[in-house]
Amino acid sequence: MLNLDFAFLTPAVVSGYVLKGFVFSLQLTAIAMLGGIALGTVLALMRLSSRPWLTLPAAGYVNTMRSVPLVMVILWFFLLIPLLIGRPLGAEISAIITFTLFEAAYYSEIMRAGIQSVAKGQVAAGYALGMRYGQTMRLVVLPQAFRNMLPVLLTQTIILFQDTSLVYAIGAYDLLKGFEVAGKNFNRPVETYLVAAVLYFVISFSLSMLVRKLQQRIAIIR
Amino acid sequence: MPMIEMKNVSKWYDAFQVLTECSTQVEKGEVIVVCGPSGSGKSTLIKCVNGLEPFQQGEVIINGISVGDPKTDLPKLRARVGMVFQHFELFPHMSITENLSIAQVKVLGRGKDEARERGLKLLDRVGLRSQADKFPGQLSGGQQQRVAIARALSMDPICMLFDEPTSALDPEMINEVLDVMVELAQEGMTMMVVTHEMGFARKVAHRVVFMDQGRIVEDDKKEAFFGSPRSERAQQFLSKILHH
Numbered sequence: 299m300l301n302l303d304f305a306f307l308t309p310a311v312v313s314g315y316v317l318k319g320f321v322f323s324l325q326l327t328a329i330a331m332l333g334g335i336a337l338g339t340v341l342a343l344m345r346l347s348s349r350p351w352l353t354l355p356a357a358g359y360v361n362t363m364r365s366v367p368l369v370m371v372i373l374w375f376f377l378l379i380p381l382l383i384g385r386p387l388g389a390e391i392s393a394i395i396t397f398t399l400f401e402a403a404y405y406s407e408i409m410r411a412g413i414q415s416v417a418k419g420q421v422a423a424g425y426a427l428g429m430r431y432g433q434t435m436r437l438v439v440l441p442q443a444f445r446n447m448l449p450v451l452l453t454q455t456i457i458l459f460q461d462t463s464l465v466y467a468i469g470a471y472d473l474l475k476g477f478e479v480a481g482k483n484f485n486r487p488v489e490t491y492l493v494a495a496v497l498y499f500v501i502s503f504s505l506s507m508l509v510r511k512l513q514q515r516i517a518i519i520r
Numbered sequence: 521m522p523m524i525e526m527k528n529v530s531k532w533y534d535a536f537q538v539l540t541e542c543s544t545q546v547e548k549g550e551v552i553v554v555c556g557p558s559g560s561g562k563s564t565l566i567k568c569v570n571g572l573e574p575f576q577q578g579e580v581i582i583n584g585i586s587v588g589d590p591k592t593d594l595p596k597l598r599a600r601v602g603m604v605f606q607h608f609e610l611f612p613h614m615s616i617t618e619n620l621s622i623a624q625v626k627v628l629g630r631g632k633d634e635a636r637e638r639g640l641k642l643l644d645r646v647g648l649r650s651q652a653d654k655f656p657g658q659l660s661g662g663q664q665q666r667v668a669i670a671r672a673l674s675m676d677p678i679c680m681l682f683d684e685p686t687s688a689l690d691p692e693m694i695n696e697v698l699d700v701m702v703e704l705a706q707e708g709m710t711m712m713v714v715t716h717e718m719g720f721a722r723k724v725a726h727r728v729v730f731m732d733q734g735r736i737v738e739d740d741k742k743e744a745f746f747g748s749p750r751s752e753r754a755q756q757f758l759s760k761i762l763h764h
Contacts, residue, residue, distance in 0.1 A: 422572050423609035427623035427675065428599025437622060441613050 306484045307493065315483075319476030322390060326472065327459045330397035334458075335451065337398065338405030343435065345410055356406070363403035369464045372396050376468040389470035393462075401458055408450050412443030449513045456505045460498060473497070521584060523548045523679050523710045529568055529578035538564050539575065540734045546679065551711045553721040553742075556731035557757060562714045563606075565731065566683050569712065570601045583678055599627050602672030602680040606688050608664040610656035616643070616667055617652045620674050628675065635674070642670035646700050662693030669700055679710035686717060716761060722746060730754040 344356035363371070375396040380386045387395075416439050424434030444451075463474040474494055481490030522545035531539040539561050546552050554562045567573035569580055571587045571594050580587040585597055610619050620639030624630045630638070643649045646666040648659075656664055665685055672680060682701065686694045698720050705711055705724035715721070721728055721742065728745040730738035732753045738745065749755050 417607075417609075419605055419607050419609045420611065422567075423603075423605060423611070425572060425595070426570060426598055426601075426603035426605075427671070428595050428627040429623065430595045433626055437626065438611055442611075445613060 300488070302489055302492070303486065304489055304493070306486055307480075307489070311480060311484075315480035316473065316476035319471050319473045322471060323459070323462050323473040326390075326394055326397055326462045326465070327455065329394050330401045330458055330462075331455045333398035334401030334405045335409070337402035338407075339409045339440065341402060341406035342409035342413055345406070346413060360403045360406055363400055364407075368400055368461055369467050371400050372464055372467050375399075389465065389468045392468060393465045393470045393472075397458070397462065401454070404454055405451065408447050408454060409443060411450075412447035413439055415446045416442045445516065448516065449509045452505065452509045452512070456502050456509070459505075460502060463498070522546060522581075523550070523583055524569060524712060525579075525581040526565075526569070527579040527581075529565070529575050529580060531564060531568065531573065531575040531577075538734050539568070541578065542731075542734075542736045543578075544729055544736060544739050546710055546712050548710055549708045550726045551705045551709075551713065551724050552727045552729055553725040554712065554714045554729045554731060555716060555718075555721070555757070556737075560731040561734040562731050563683050564734075566681050566712060566714050569681055570598050570603060572603075595627070599623070599675055600678050602675060602677035604665070604668050604672055604680070604682045604685045606684040608656070608661070608668045608688075610664055610668055610671070612656050614655075615652070616648070616654055616656065616659070619656065619667060620671050623671070624674050639670070639674055642673050643667070645673075646670045647696075660693060661689045662696045665689065665693075665697045666700055669697075669704075673704075679712070680704070682711065682713040682715065684714050684716075686715065718746075718758075718761060730757065732757075 341356045341360060344352040345360070347353055372393065376387070376389065376392045379392065420438050420442065421434055424438040429437065462472055465472050466475060466478075469475075477490040477494040478487070481487035484490075524546040526542055526544050528541045528543055529539055530537065530541055542561075542565055544552070554565065556562050564573055568575045569582070569587070571580075575588065578588075582597060582601060586592055587594070587597065610616075611622070614622060617636060617639055620642065621630075621632065621635035624635035624638060625632055640649060640652060643652055646669060648663055648666055648670070651659060651663065651667075656667070659667065669685075685701070686697050689697065694717070698717060701711075701713070701720065702724050713720070713725075725742045728738070728740055728742055729736055730745070730749065730751070730753075732751075737751045738749055738754045740749070745754075746758075749758060
């Protein structure tokens, strides 16, 4: 049969091989989420503007990113940037920038829906109190848009966390890579991939549960 | 110089004309009521006053400043013109106190404590001091509208615009809002009020403007308007709304 043996996965092995990758996966997720939401919000505001010179570039960017496989963007960015700046960027930095830019396209669509979900009268109320565009957005519209969209933003972040494993394409050392290296060194690849799968599942599934709880709370507040 | 002056204001949505050469004025300390059947352009008209709705022709002048002039700092002007909306439009993610102080702090540059004090004083005035730490969603419609009036007053406005302030309220809550408005009118606030509440108009209005199909059909002293409106359309309207 399978003849599985997990005995080699001692705390020392886990902290030696896996921990470093786990920390990077979390870092990558967190930075790409925060940067992606920030950039995505700017893109959403551009797309909702009435000025074509803002709308068109934003729409072009979002549609391009959403029409290309992520793994290709990761590869292209990793290969192209050194050609442009004349020196290698490093797989980790390259991954962080790529994910931020890529996720921004998805977050921007969520924020766009969120901004549109805020009643128009709220904007009028902000303006009527003498607020400028930026103030009305920052103080009145975006907090409500963000609150309305929180569950969807988090769901996207769970997908993002799973997608970080795609950095294997450029050899960055993430959670999956950590398990892979350990598996190779101890000649137990099946065991390590199994544990990796369980870990991804546990993290993603508990986050999904959290999102569901949050959705119920938001439904009550409304 | 009138506080609010509208001269031949016309507005189109694409090819459809919603306002046709509307002219009227509101003197300092004057209360005018704008009424008319739904779709007659009253709400659009009042939103043109502070430039929330753009208009293509004519002029609106508030306290000597032209609203339609591209060189006018519109936010600065709006900060001095209070507005109350049909659906209250309190900010649902802020407490009542925050609703009252946010624009004072961010627009007028007042200190947080000063803004809070001013807000609480105005809450007192509309009888809602005890609700200061609640959120808008926890208040009744009538209470929310009174907070909205207090919020507009917190900016020390030179005049106030009311866009159907009681239309979204349950009947038993209309009076608590009208009472606040009557008090305000009696204190000499310059007010332009879009409403169907003819009781309010009789009590405090100086003039009544009647609109139909985007035109100002009648613009009379209150006594003349309720005594014998000249246009047939206004007579019909009055008889419907006074005898229901």
